[in-house]
Amino acid sequence: MDVRETDVVVIGAGPVGENVADRVVRGGLRAAIVEAELVGGECSYWACMPSKALLRPGAALRAAQRVAGVTGGALDPEAVLARRDRFAAEWDDTGQVRWLEGAGIELVRGRGSVTGERRVRVAGDDGDVELRARHAVVIATGSAPRVPDVPGLRAANPWTSREATAAQRVPGRLAVLGGGVVAVEVATVFADLGSTVTLLSRSPLLRSMEPFVGEAVRDALRERGVEVREDASPAEVSRGSDGSVAIRLADDADAVIADELVVATGREPRIRDIGIDDAVGDDDSVDVDDTMRVRGSEWLYVVGDAAARAPLTHQGKYEARAAGDAIVARARGERLDGERWARHVATADHGAVPQVVFTDPEAASVGLTAAEAAQRGLRARAVDYDLGAVAGAGLLADGYAGHVRAVVDEDRGVLVGMTLVGPGVGELLHAATIAIVGEVPLARLWHAVPAYPTLSEFWLRLLEEYGL
Ligand SMILES: Cc1cc2nc3c(=O)[nH]c(=O)nc-3n(C[C@H](O)[C@H](O)[C@H](O)COP(=O)(O)OP(=O)(O)OC[C@H]3O[C@@H](n4cnc5c(N)ncnc54)[C@H](O)[C@@H]3O)c2cc1C
Numbered sequence: 001m002d003v004r005e006t007d008v009v010v011i012g013a014g015p016v017g018e019n020v021a022d023r024v025v026r027g028g029l030r031a032a033i034v035e036a037e038l039v040g041g042e043c044s045y046w047a048c049m050p051s052k053a054l055l056r057p058g059a060a061l062r063a064a065q066r067v068a069g070v071t072g073g074a075l076d077p078e079a080v081l082a083r084r085d086r087f088a089a090e091w092d093d094t095g096q097v098r099w100l101e102g103a104g105i106e107l108v109r110g111r112g113s114v115t116g117e118r119r120v121r122v123a124g125d126d127g128d129v130e131l132r133a134r135h136a137v138v139i140a141t142g143s144a145p146r147v148p149d150v151p152g153l154r155a156a157n158p159w160t161s162r163e164a165t166a167a168q169r170v171p172g173r174l175a176v177l178g179g180g181v182v183a184v185e186v187a188t189v190f191a192d193l194g195s196t197v198t199l200l201s202r203s204p205l206l207r208s209m210e211p212f213v214g215e216a217v218r219d220a221l222r223e224r225g226v227e228v229r230e231d232a233s234p235a236e237v238s239r240g241s242d243g244s245v246a247i248r249l250a251d252d253a254d255a256v257i258a259d260e261l262v263v264a265t266g267r268e269p270r271i272r273d274i275g276i277d278d279a280v281g282d283d284d285s286v287d288v289d290d291t292m293r294v295r296g297s298e299w300l301y302v303v304g305d306a307a308a309r310a311p312l313t314h315q316g317k318y319e320a321r322a323a324g325d326a327i328v329a330r331a332r333g334e335r336l337d338g339e340r341w342a343r344h345v346a347t348a349d350h351g352a353v354p355q356v357v358f359t360d361p362e363a364a365s366v367g368l369t370a371a372e373a374a375q376r377g378l379r380a381r382a383v384d385y386d387l388g389a390v391a392g393a394g395l396l397a398d399g400y401a402g403h404v405r406a407v408v409d410e411d412r413g414v415l416v417g418m419t420l421v422g423p424g425v426g427e428l429l430h431a432a433t434i435a436i437v438g439e440v441p442l443a444r445l446w447h448a449v450p451a452y453p454t455l456s457e458f459w460l461r462l463l464e465e466y467g468l
């Protein structure tokens with residue numbers, strides 16, 4: 001067997017694995033990265049990029065149509081799918097491989113698994129390779145869709161987010177199972193492209209955010225003709241001889257009939273069957289410290305979706321930078337800067353995670369909801385404001401509807417959370433992230449004067465509402 005030695009072996013060349021490898025190479029170490037499918041991972045080909053490419057045309061059209069004086073406009077589904085194909089690089093990773101080469105990272109194609117201390121076996125098309133890491137092995141294997149155990153569901157061959165984001169045709173009738181981020185984004189895309197969409201959720205939509213978010217997204221989907229059920233538990237699924245799918249719900253005699261069914265019921269980390277079972281707990285998670293190193297290990301790190309701390313591309317890449325820098329520091333025998341907010345730790349995972357849901361209206365949140373702040377025992381106060389009341393909102397869209405909630409830690413006089421819903425709010429989020437991470441006192445935020453007439457004037461109104 002081919003045996004190769006390097007400094008760091010990364011399993012998984014998604015956005016997170018790529019970033020760890022890049023960081024350690026920049027730090028002067030050598031790195032090999034192992035990839036079983038396409039370099040670039042889920043995000044590039046079946047998640048962030050294609051889904052956002054599919055969502056943008058509908059959002060752009062509606063943004064224009066919300067301004068009096070603009071007339072006409074329609075989506076061309078074929079052209080929308082073709083644009084998406086370009087954003088998914090036609091599912092060809094040549095560009096990403098070139099990037100790896102430019103960054104000085106060795107690519108080893110095949111399925112990797114840990115076979116011993118600092119050892120990885122790669123099963124590739126041309127035989128097995130053993131990679132020996134002088135310093136660290138990093139697991140960046142991402143996550144896979146979770147398909148619930150509903151009778152008949154797997155046999156009905158449902159779509160997951162992969163088939164939905166890579167779809168080459170628009171189903172006439174689409175059912176979507178789930179009420180989280182994937183479900184609402186997929187429902188938005190296919191409603192825009194002309195499908196008759198039924199969204200089957202067992203609970204209110206987007207439940208991890210403030211309650212007003214799910215309500216606004218649900219109402220907007222309904223306005224656009226999506227049937228949204230928030231009490232739907234599928235009892236049985238079957239695919240008929242005509243190709244249609246029947247979803248029988250508990251407590252409902254009538255089945256939902258669709259041409260395709262998308263299962264969007266969450267994801268699970270890919271941490272099984274890769275030789276690290278000893279590090280995986282009963283709850284199917286790994287216990288890592290803030291440098292992303294597995295507790296009790298000197299050399300094993302888990303990052304990104306595989307670590308399941310904050311399963312988002314930007315947050316995984318942030319973990320990757322912390323882990324990469326920590327690996328380099330440890331390799332050089334340097335003292336690690338492990339204080340909260342220091343360079344080698346992914347502190348933001350615990351209370352400053354930003355997320356944008358690209359529905360229409362968009363939803364954006366960072367930090368804690370009011371309920372989470374209360375659960376953490378903070379003396380927190382929620383401050384609400386109607387985004388539509390800001391002068392800039394009316395200029396952006398006639399009848400602009402949106403809402404913002406800030407969560408203030410009263411003992412420290414700082415922001416610990418912000419949630420917005422409304423057209424275009426995604427681009428407003430980073431100011432809130434900076435305020436939270438910077439722990440900027442509200443009394444100082446008062447002096448950050450928002451330009452008139454922009455939507456950002458909500459900052460001033462929120463502070464006034466708070467009592468400043
Ligand atoms: C539909 C959808 C839309 C999304 N949209 C967004 C968004 O807009 N913004 C956002 O921040 N996040 C979004 N996410 C989440 C985002 O896709 C993930 O957080 C991100 O891809 C995680 O990156 P990763 O590198 O950890 O894992 P992945 O991107 O999953 O990459 C892991 C890589 O490891 C490889 N691999 C796995 N096992 C092995 C093995 N044993 N050997 C070799 N290689 C292996 C895989 O083939 C893959 O290439 C979305 C997710 C979905 C499903």
Ligand SMILES: NC(=O)c1ccc[n+]([C@@H]2O[C@H](COP(=O)([O-])OP(=O)(O)OC[C@H]3O[C@@H](n4cnc5c(N)ncnc54)[C@H](O)[C@@H]3O)[C@@H](O)[C@H]2O)c1
Pocket residue numbers: 148149177178179180181182183185201202203206233234264265266267311312355356357358
């Ligand atoms: N814009 C973005 O940032 C973006 C977009 C898409 C996905 N993502 C990420 O991808 C990941 C996966 O998203 P997701 O929407 O699949 O997961 P999720 O955890 O956000 O939502 C899962 C949904 O499925 C429901 N569900 C779970 N088990 C079920 C069952 N047995 N029967 C019926 N319903 C069930 C849950 O109640 C929930 O509504 C998340 O981490 C998400 O943040 C992010």
